[in-house]
Amino acid sequence: MSANSPQSGEAHPLRLTINGQARSLQVYPWTTLLDLLREQLDLIGTKKGCDHGQCGACTVLRDGKRVNACLTLAVMCDGADLVTIEGLAEGDELHPLQRAFITHDAFQCGYCTPGQICSAVGLAEEGRACTREAIREQMSGNLCRCGAYSNIIAAVEEALPLMRAKANLQGGPRA
Amino acid sequence: MTPFSYHKPASVGEAVGLADVSSRFIAGGTNLVDLMKENVVRPERLIDITGLGLNGIQATANGGVLIGALVSNAELAWASVIEQHYPLLAEAILAGASPQLRNMASTGGNLLQRTRCYYFYDTGTPCNKREPGSGCPARTGLNRIHAILGASDACVATHPSDMCVALAALEAVVHVQGRAGKRQIPFADFHRLPGDAPERDNQLAADELITALELPPPTFEDHYRYLKIRDRASYAFALVSVAAGLNLNGGVIQDARLALGGVAHKPWRDPAVERTLIGQAPTQALFTQAADALLQGAEPLAHNGFKVPLAQRAIVRALSDAALGAKARGATS
Numbered sequence: 001m002s003a004n005s006p007q008s009g010e011a012h013p014l015r016l017t018i019n020g021q022a023r024s025l026q027v028y029p030w031t032t033l034l035d036l037l038r039e040q041l042d043l044i045g046t047k048k049g050c051d052h053g054q055c056g057a058c059t060v061l062r063d064g065k066r067v068n069a070c071l072t073l074a075v076m077c078d079g080a081d082l083v084t085i086e087g088l089a090e091g092d093e094l095h096p097l098q099r100a101f102i103t104h105d106a107f108q109c110g111y112c113t114p115g116q117i118c119s120a121v122g123l124a125e126e127g128r129a130c131t132r133e134a135i136r137e138q139m140s141g142n143l144c145r146c147g148a149y150s151n152i153i154a155a156v157e158e159a160l161p162l163m164r165a166k167a168n169l170q171g172g173p174r175a
Numbered sequence: 176m177t178p179f180s181y182h183k184p185a186s187v188g189e190a191v192g193l194a195d196v197s198s199r200f201i202a203g204g205t206n207l208v209d210l211m212k213e214n215v216v217r218p219e220r221l222i223d224i225t226g227l228g229l230n231g232i233q234a235t236a237n238g239g240v241l242i243g244a245l246v247s248n249a250e251l252a253w254a255s256v257i258e259q260h261y262p263l264l265a266e267a268i269l270a271g272a273s274p275q276l277r278n279m280a281s282t283g284g285n286l287l288q289r290t291r292c293y294y295f296y297d298t299g300t301p302c303n304k305r306e307p308g309s310g311c312p313a314r315t316g317l318n319r320i321h322a323i324l325g326a327s328d329a330c331v332a333t334h335p336s337d338m339c340v341a342l343a344a345l346e347a348v349v350h351v352q353g354r355a356g357k358r359q360i361p362f363a364d365f366h367r368l369p370g371d372a373p374e375r376d377n378q379l380a381a382d383e384l385i386t387a388l389e390l391p392p393p394t395f396e397d398h399y400r401y402l403k404i405r406d407r408a409s410y411a412f413a414l415v416s417v418a419a420g421l422n423l424n425g426g427v428i429q430d431a432r433l434a435l436g437g438v439a440h441k442p443w444r445d446p447a448v449e450r451t452l453i454g455q456a457p458t459q460a461l462f463t464q465a466a467d468a469l470l471q472g473a474e475p476l477a478h479n480g481f482k483v484p485l486a487q488r489a490i491v492r493a494l495s496d497a498a499l500g501a502k503a504r505g506a507t508s
Contacts, residue, residue, distance in 0.1 A: 029221065032208070062278075066278060068279065071209060071279065072208075073204060076201070140273055
């Protein structure tokens with residue numbers, strides 16, 4: 001169902017932060033976070049793949065944790081701090097994972113890439129993947145139908161220590 | 176999705192006061208939102224329980240732990256008390272879903288997730304679980320993923336959870352609250368076999384909310400194994416899974432637990448089979464006997480006959496791994 005489609009029912013107020021910007025919105029209860037981002041906020045970097053939580057193309061960061069936006073009701077995000085693919089770069093400086101994806105040519109069609117990158121940012125925050133094998137397992141929620149997995153894993157493997165170094169430099173949380 | 180109204184109560188009392196057969200509680204939403212998109216479930220009211228503060232993991236007076244219903248699957252698997260003292264549970268949780276889904280899905284919701292039977296999801300076909308009395312196309316249709324134990328003429332669906340298989344083995348207790356008050360349900364009694372009412376997955380009343388899950392004092396901290404067999408290496412439901420826990424002393428089994436996933440409408444356990452292991456040395460022959468006993472009465476369908484020998488071998492392997500011990504087999508969790 002489209003977030004903008006006219007429906008009977010009550011819209012609810014929603015306040016959240018998206019990519020550092022505070023927003024005040026009205027949403028219908030059945031609007032998913034994915035539809036809100038793409039159709040009301042024009043943040044179309046986040047992709048709709050399966051729309052059933054099976055492919056990971058819609059992965060965004062909610063309060064620092066990776067989640068499937070397609071299975072998240074927007075109305076339940078009141079007070080949340082959301083980061084999408086549009087919020088990762090700092091001005092013209094790409095996020096280390098974005099740079100690594102380019103270096104390793106970690107895509108073919110690119111449709112799954114925003115979800116892959118947001119998922120890998122979440123993986124780095126979790127701090128649980130220390131081996132290539134663990135990265136593979138912990139990226140299993142993101143499908144790539146072009147099959148660019150080997151380059152995706154290589155990109156994530158290269159970026160993890162860079163993100164750790166950056167976090168240490170800034171005194172931020174472990175990454 | 177069919178439109179619905181949304182409510183966010185501030186207390187458990189208020190939440191259960193709002194609940195009835197036309198409403199659903201929502202926490203992580205990972206299964207419910209999907210079912211609503213497919214029109215399999217069409218609640219008139221969603222009751223958002225994420226503001227109820229059921230988020231903690233705390234020690235109980237008898238040395239166990241009480242896990243709030245809203246603790247996410249990821250938080251639970253990575254909580255130090257679970258990693259150290261209930262590693263069977265951590266291993267089972269991490270075998271399920273994807274990291275994104277584990278960040279969203281709640282402890283209480285994991286118990287309430289619905290079967291992944293194709294026909295249950297396909298509103299163009301009959302299904303006794305979705306529409307009581309309409310029939311079961313799975314029994315004579317495509318049934319590779321379906322039950323081999325405890326099924327009925329009305330339903331051959333399986334329960335999809337990994338976490339619940341470990342919780343069955345650990346003998347967790349489910350704390351619930353409804354308008355009539357609170358009660359505690361032993362895990363073995365929580366989920367139902369389908370019988371002639373497959374629309375009911377468990378014994379909760381419409382107004383009852385899971386508030387917490389209680390684990391008894393730690394056991395099987397070294398000798399445990401959650402073994403999951405699936406069609407791909409990650410992010411797939413179990414064809415067969417086994418939760419095994421042993422307590423060993425001087426090479427003799429002092430206590431044993433054995434539960435199966437992917438084979439029935441609920442985690443499959445038989446304490447009588449577990450008792451046959453006690454007082455014995457852990458040998459392949461003993462484990463084979465136990466596997467045969469637990470699978471006694473299996474009734475495979477046209478496409479899932481492979482599950483019987485698969486489960487048999489998985490049980491022997493899980494018990495053998497458990498006997499070896501986590502340190503010896505190099506487990507990380």
